[in-house]
Amino acid sequence: MGSVELWITLGIPVILIxxxxxxxxxxxxxxxxxxxxxEAQFRARPAVSTKHLxxxxxxxxxxxxxxxxxxxVDHFKRFLSGFRMIFGGEIRSYSSxxxxxxxxxxxxxxxxxxxxxxxxxxxxxxxxxxxxTGNEGMGTIEALAYGTAVHYDRGP
Amino acid sequence: MHGKAPLILTNIDSVPGQHIVQxxxxxxxxxxxxxxxxxxxxxxxxxxxxGELKGYTELLQESRAEATSRMVAQASELGANAVIxxxxxxxxxxQGASEILAYGTAVLIE
Numbered sequence: 178m179g180s181v182e183l184w185i186t187l188g189i190p191v192i193l194i195x196x197x198x199x200x201x202x203x204x205x206x207x208x209x210x211x212x213x214x215x216e217a218q219f220r221a222r223p224a225v226s227t228k229h230l231x232x233x234x235x236x237x238x239x240x241x242x243x244x245x246x247x248x249x250v251d252h253f254k255r256f257l258s259g260f261r262m263i264f265g266g267e268i269r270s271y272s273s274x275x276x277x278x279x280x281x282x283x284x285x286x287x288x289x290x291x292x293x294x295x296x297x298x299x300x301x302x303x304x305x306x307x308x309x310t311g312n313e314g315m316g317t318i319e320a321l322a323y324g325t326a327v328h329y330d331r332g333p
Numbered sequence: 334m335h336g337k338a339p340l341i342l343t344n345i346d347s348v349p350g351q352h353i354v355q356x357x358x359x360x361x362x363x364x365x366x367x368x369x370x371x372x373x374x375x376x377x378x379x380x381x382x383x384g385e386l387k388g389y390t391e392l393l394q395e396s397r398a399e400a401t402s403r404m405v406a407q408a409s410e411l412g413a414n415a416v417i418x419x420x421x422x423x424x425x426x427x428q429g430a431s432e433i434l435a436y437g438t439a440v441l442i443e
Contacts, residue, residue: 196382197382197383200382201382201383201384204382204383204384205383205384208384228345228346229345235350236349236350237350238341238349238350239341239343239345239348239349239350240341240342240343241342241343241344241419243394243397243421245390245393245394245397246385246390247385247386247387247389247390247393248383248384248385248386249383249384249386250383251382251383251384252383254383274383281385297344297345298344298345300344300420302421302422302423304423304424304425304431305425306368306389306425306431317386317389319389319390319393319423321397321421321423323344323419323421324344325343325344325345327349330350
């Protein structure tokens with residue numbers, strides 16, 4: 178009886194970590210592939226962090242563009258970061274997650290205004306979402322990107 | 334966003350191609366949202382593999398749209414037809430709830 182309980186208490190975290198290791202890693206790979214593809218598509222319509230841009234043509238109209246995404250870490254990354262906390266140093270598994278979230282948010286901002294020629298004053302903000310169960314620390318974060326989408330007046 | 338002529342929103346300090354004729358000062362809109370249980374449960378399952386939590390993304394997008402429309406309502410009440418220098422901020426006020434604030438400067442453009 179006692180050994181069954183021991184297997185359950187040890188087994189569930191191990192299974193969750195393994196699921197994170199394999200499923201989470203493949204989700205991340207696919208996501209990076211899609212990010213790189215879409216970034217190439219939008220390269221001609223840059224998002225800049227300056228307020229003014231030397232536009233090749235006069236600007237016809239402007240509007241606010243917003244994109245956001247909420248991501249969370251898998252159990253494998255959480256497990257790895259636990260080890261990192263002992264020795265210190267960069268937690269690479271978390272930085273790749275936040276990097277993905279920010280790039281995805283910028284892409285969604287661009288996709289929300291498909292006809293825009295450039296995005297001025299692009300801001301990226303990150304905020305943590307507290308959990309109802311009260312687990313603090315890194316878990317779920319939101320990345321928000323917003324900027325002013327401008328359309329050039331290309332004449333007739 | 335809705336109503337007669339749509340209000341122009343930008344997050345730079347002008348509206349390109351237009352002149353600002355009058356400033357009405359700061360306008361703001363905010364909302365505090367709690368996650369509901371169903372979404373929290375689905376997110377908990379998704380948490381196992383990590384990655385995007387679509388339910389939360391939608392929830393925050395809805396609240397941001399709500400905050401923006403409150404800001405826009407305040408601006409049009411003042412008689413403005415554009416809000417410039419719009420900023421968004423998020424802060425968590427309590428466990429499981431977050432506040433989303435949108436603010437900017439209401440102006441009249443020509």
